Amino acid sequence: MDISELKRQSDLSYDTAVAKRNALEKAHSRQVVVYDEHIFRADAETICLVRTLKESLDTFCVLDTNRNPVEITDPNQFLSVLVERNQESLNAYKQVYQTFSRRDT
């Protein structure tokens, strides 16, 4: 590989890394969701927690992003909101990610 090819590959990798970082940040922003006047993050950790608590409790308390306690009275609805937003953001990320894969080839 000559130096110009190395430079081209390096530039391409840099562009891809920055674009991936931006797309991931976009997904993180989209995962922020307001439910029952409180702010939550629809990430894997929150979804797993809600799912686990829902298995044994009809109502329960969780913390919002500002560490305030929130009583969840309809766990099914809450979980559904979280999962929907999580998958919406990650599907959008996947679409952008596929453009990176095409660039590398």
Add this chain to the structure above:
Amino acid sequence: MSAGVLLFCFDTEHTRYHRILERCVRLVRKNITSEITVITNFDTYNRMSPMGHINYRFIEPELGNKLNGRAWNNVDRHMAYELSPYDTTLVMDIDYFCFTGNLKQFLYTDHDFLVPDTAHDLTGRNSFDQRRWSMIPMVWATVLLFKKNDKVRKIFDTVKYVKQHYSYFTEMYRIYAKNLRNDYLFAIALQQVNGFMGYEKLPFALPTLPPDCEVVEITDTGLAWKYDDQISCVEHQDVHVLNKEIANV
């Protein structure tokens, strides 16, 4: 309970900010709400194209800062509480382009005052991390959300007090920037009012384009910019554009 967006816009000798406002209003109306109030002056208002139903409030802006010898009027943010006609207000810089409806949901929380404390550099250089040498956690007053109540009124009263004694407070908190910045005013006021403890924040980083990025195209869904001879773009992601040449794109 009313809720709406409050925008400040004053043309200067060098920059036609009303052109940025026109883009911003279109996006706010499309993605957030049609309840919009613009704080401006008559000179700027007379240059604006018709933008549909908008509330206007007229003030004479206080003399603002200078950047590279160019003035810009951005020091009236402390008056947002008095000027807003809404119970819940989303204040935004007009160069914050909301290509998504992400901010809309925050109009309906039970929080009194919310502001983001981090920015995401879209060029990947982390160029906004330099603010960490200050003695207090900084905030980005580019976007802030407040309800009208006694506590929030005290926050804005404190912002006014900090503004009055700005050099004293910047020395105390080891803030080296010379220009008066809303970010610092609110960071200091929030820390003072909240007993030098934490306060509630918007849990996302503001996607921001540094001033050395030239915006080459802007649509209703995103924008493209040139930096270091490379063109990059984002779509369906809010963007705070620091290069004011966007008024001419």
